[in-house]
Amino acid sequence: MLLRDEEFDSLESLCYAFSREPKEIKDYLFGKGFVWSDQQKQFRPIGYDT
Secondary structure (H helix, E strand, O other): OOOOOOOOOOHHHHHHHOOOOHHHHHHHHHHOOEEEEOOOOEEEEOOOOO
16 A cells, blocks of 8 residues: 555665665565566566566
């Protein structure tokens, strides 16, 4: 929601604001079936990430 509403311009800036590493978040969500889409600025289910 914070990325969608443009409060942050990237996943990296959002993660650093909350003291997290982007890789940590991406790896965790990948394990749950989601990948990051830079184009859409959101995590998408694997296979629907284009």
